[in-house]
Amino acid sequence: MTRTKILLVEDDTNLGFLLVDFLESNHFDVKLYRDGESGLKGYKAGTFDFCILDVMLPGIDGFSLARRIRAENKSIPIVFLTARSMKQDKIKGFDLGVDDYITKPFDEDELLCRINAIITRYNIHPDQFSNPDVFQFGKFTFDYKNQVLQTEQSSKRLTQKESDVLRLLCQNLNEIITREKLLVSIWGNNDYFMGRSLDVFITKLRKYLSADPDLIIENIPKVGYILKKQEL
Numbered sequence: 001m002t003r004t005k006i007l008l009v010e011d012d013t014n015l016g017f018l019l020v021d022f023l024e025s026n027h028f029d030v031k032l033y034r035d036g037e038s039g040l041k042g043y044k045a046g047t048f049d050f051c052i053l054d055v056m057l058p059g060i061d062g063f064s065l066a067r068r069i070r071a072e073n074k075s076i077p078i079v080f081l082t083a084r085s086m087k088q089d090k091i092k093g094f095d096l097g098v099d100d101y102i103t104k105p106f107d108e109d110e111l112l113c114r115i116n117a118i119i120t121r122y123n124i125h126p127d128q129f130s131n132p133d134v135f136q137f138g139k140f141t142f143d144y145k146n147q148v149l150q151t152e153q154s155s156k157r158l159t160q161k162e163s164d165v166l167r168l169l170c171q172n173l174n175e176i177i178t179r180e181k182l183l184v185s186i187w188g189n190n191d192y193f194m195g196r197s198l199d200v201f202i203t204k205l206r207k208y209l210s211a212d213p214d215l216i217i218e219n220i221p222k223v224g225y226i227l228k229k230q231e232l
Helices: 013-025 036-045 062-072 087-095 108-122 160-171 179-187 192-209
Strands: 004-009 028-033 050-054 078-082 100-103 134-137 140-143 148-150 155-157 215-220 224-229
Touching (some): 004 013, 013 108, 036 062, 050 108, 062 078, 078 108, 108 179, 134 160, 140 160, 160 192, 160 224, 179 192, 179 224, 192 215
Parallel strands (some): 004 050, 078 100
Antiparallel strands (some): 140 148, 148 155, 215 224
């Protein structure tokens, strides 16, 4: 299995080790560097799908590092971590084309949701399957790219949002996926109205999957959902 490769540049040793441990436990491949110069060398020497950069780095700061990485690759996702919350810093970061800006201290689960939201937008996926956009479960084959859910007897074209929700459920087959992760990854926000939209899409997907009575999307109250095969 090929994991999404993250370049992490963070000069706080304790935070760096904690983030590496947390991200690796969530199936990412992480390389940690502690200053801008080594981070840039590591980026040029390796192959990365995603960058997480501290702003206040010794030597080459995060802004300069992001600018030089962008000169090498205009499309790689970049997230800034910073202890500063100044509006000017955020504007400077977004002007450089960074994808998100997270102020310390932050919740690790929030960071993970933001990373996954960006991965969804960029269509970056760990290669968990021979074709990461085609999923087989129960009687169904789901082709995410073409938005088609089919069995041997029928075929249905899904909307983009239906496909996005089902893909995340399939990527976490037999595991709970939180409402927050679904909402932030697909809608970019976790609020009441987006939550009601998610409920509508879950209801629709349950109807589509009813062709296989052994499959269910189980609601875990106040937590999230799980796509699984019912126990006999």
